[in-house]
Amino acid sequence: MRLQSKIFIFFTVLLLLIAFEWLFFSIFESRVLQEEMSSRGSVLVRTLAQLSAEPVLAFQITRLEKLLDSMLEEKDVVHARVYNSTYTVLAATDREQEGWTFSGRIAHSMQIRSDGELMVARAPITAMDQNLGMAEIVFSLGTLKGKVSRSRAIFLAIFIGELLLAVAFAVFLEIQVIRPLGKLAAEVQEIRAESLDASLAPAPFSAKEISRLRLSLDDMREKLRRAQADVVARTRLATMGQIAANITHEIRNPLEAISGAVEIISTEPELSADSRESVAILQEEIRNLEDYLNQYLEFARPMPVRPVSTSVNVLVEDCLLLLKPLVRKKKVKLHTALAAGLPRCRLDVNQLKRVIVNITLNSIEALSENGALRVSTASRADGVEISVRDDGEGIRDEDLPRVFDPYFTTKSGGSGLGLPLSKMIIEQHEGSIHIESSRAEGTVVKVTLPADPEGVRDG
Ligand SMILES: Nc1ncnc2c1ncn2[C@@H]1O[C@H](COP(=O)(O)OP(=O)(O)OP(=O)(O)O)[C@@H](O)[C@H]1O
Ligand SMILES: [Mg+2]
Incomplete structure (x- = not known):
């Protein structure tokens, strides 16, 4: 699998994890807040039920109304009501509701219900095991919802931030590492004996380590080029040396014979001045030829070094x-x-x-x-x-x-x-x-x- 695909998969999994984390925390937080709200509601309604028992027995409506008004000071409370044993509203924070008859499910024990916008907490009012009626407090869920949506917004902002960071990192990796690495790999793959002369093209914006790698590879290419040239030259040299050695061998003996013959001719007393000059030229050229052959021979059989x-x-x-x-x-x-x-x-x-x-x-x-x-x-x-x-x-x-x-x-x-x-x-x-x-x-x-x-x- 290509590095690019692996990194793509890695980032996708990472983003999915972040998204899941966001989802999990927002659900979890909303649950925690709801539970907190329910337990607050039950404490408050139970207190109201306890405090209402005496005024309900004594039919002290004003006292009950004061008690209910004091409930309004509690956070998120929008209504509070006290019902008598026939479930008619005895007292309510909204006085107009007094005298209404209860139509919902009667709470014989602690009861908490919520319908999206509101939460209702109900508790029976009892005295000496006798049912006197029911206390009811209605809470607004606005604050709780506000809190949840605020923390969701924060999570979302963090998620977007992380997403942008991941994208920026992916782009950075692509530009600085993956692309130059791919280019380098392709170029190295393309290197042929005949293209060894062209140096590896620098990749702009690549990471320092990759630039160093490119330089090292280019250096290796150069060394390879030199080594190749060296091998070619050595092979040519060896072949020529061999040929030279053969030619030298073949020419040397006749040349020696010619040299000896010319030597004899040069000692002839009757030689004319012109012939003597020609013989001198012959001798000089034979010497040149011998020097020339000796030089070839040195190539064919390099002398051992005696340092x-x-x-x-x-x-x-x-x-x-x-x-x-x-x-x-x-x-x-x-x-x-x-x-x-x-x-x-x-x-x-x-x-x-x-x-x-x-x-x-x-x-x-x-x-x-x-x-x-x-x-x-x-x-x-x-x-x-x-x-x-x-x-x-x-x-x-x-x-x-x-x-x-x-x-x-x-x-x-x-x-x-x-x-x-x-x-x-x-x-x-x-x-x-x-x-x-x-x-x-x-x-x-x-x-x-x-x-x-x-x-x-x-x-
Ligand atoms: N100092 C120099 N100035 C100018 N050209 C040079 C110099 N040294 C070498 N060259 C060039 O390099 C070539 C090869 O030199 P090299 O010594 O191998 O052979 P050569 O001098 O031509 O022959 P040889 O040395 O066998 O007499 C020369 O022919 C010449 O063109
Ligand atoms: Mg020379």
């Missing part, structure tokens, strides 16, 4: 030393800012060198002459950050999400493996890599590596 405690600053300086000739050749203005006292990291030095060289090489390649290259290190909460910033040509917005895709390159001689390889190595070290870039300001690549858990720092 040792390393100073990141020393590592960066070593890489910059390697790149110095290129920096000089391109007249790049190199600024370094290496933070002192950095925590050491556990790194595979050779692999990390490849990463830093790859990234810095990309920056140098992106720079025009006299461009600026800034390499810095800093301590961060999650380890050590290496930042390589250039004010070069930058990366186009549409290319930025693809720079870690294997074989994505915008360079004519590029393999497009530099960044994916770097990412793979960094992730093997449980670090992270981020790129920010704009055509106007250039590119910054930030690599974060976890600090050595032993907490050793650079001296």
Whole structure:
């Protein structure tokens, strides 16, 4: 059963209970008031009967009339009468009624009757077991009815108030909880692999807890999207790696044979200058091909990480030393800012060198002459950050999400493996890599590596 239906049933039962409560109390209260009125009536009529006995015996009409008038002072009393033994009115508060004959049922004992508007209480007047007549008091039920209808009105007002409150609460539940929850459930149900990119739409007016739930679910969706993208990339990488490994294997041996043959030709003394130049080109291209194949191989069979405690600053300086000739050749203005006292990291030095060289090489390649290259290190909460910033040509917005895709390159001689390889190595070290870039300001690549858990720092 849907939550909405359950809540509807709950509120209906609640309202029925309230209505029943109202009905029960109004009936109950009217009964109690009626009983109270009857017992007051019987006390009063009995008193009248007792006090009337003597004046009836002595036929003292004036005394009886006074006694009856005094009854009128009692609350709700409208008439009072005293009858003689033949049930003729001896005295009445309404003097005109004196002499009338009684036509109702004679009360030989206490008698209370009510006819909606009036209540009549009758009691026999006796003296020494002799019947002398009957006392009668007529009460108005107006006050009692007023009381009952007043309390009914109060109950009704409370009932309407509770009803409004219940409706307001139901509306509040509907807007803040049920509707956003339903929307969220529908959206989560609709999530497909291909719709993982679209974030869950916020539901206005939803309760804070539901907004939090939506944010958590959206966060999960985002993580799922990333995990999915990661799986796709890894699968592609693995497939390509396998292909690359096969191709490398197939090409390597003939290439080695070609290399050996060219080596032999190069030692020929009678080679013309032109042929010697051609042989040199051949040798250079064979070397390039070998480098290229080696890079592929690294993808196919990633080298195991052999970490040792390393100073990141020393590592960066070593890489910059390697790149110095290129920096000089391109007249790049190199600024370094290496933070002192950095925590050491556990790194595979050779692999990390490849990463830093790859990234810095990309920056140098992106720079025009006299461009600026800034390499810095800093301590961060999650380890050590290496930042390589250039004010070069930058990366186009549409290319930025693809720079870690294997074989994505915008360079004519590029393999497009530099960044994916770097990412793979960094992730093997449980670090992270981020790129920010704009055509106007250039590119910054930030690599974060976890600090050595032993907490050793650079001296
Ligand atoms: N600092 C940078 N400035 C501008 N573009 C960059 C920068 N770094 C990376 N790129 C872009 O990212 C692409 C991929 O880089 P990656 O290092 O993976 O391959 P590549 O440099 O093209 O080839 P390889 O590194 O194999 O020589 C580059 O072709 C370039 O378009
Ligand atoms: Mg590169």
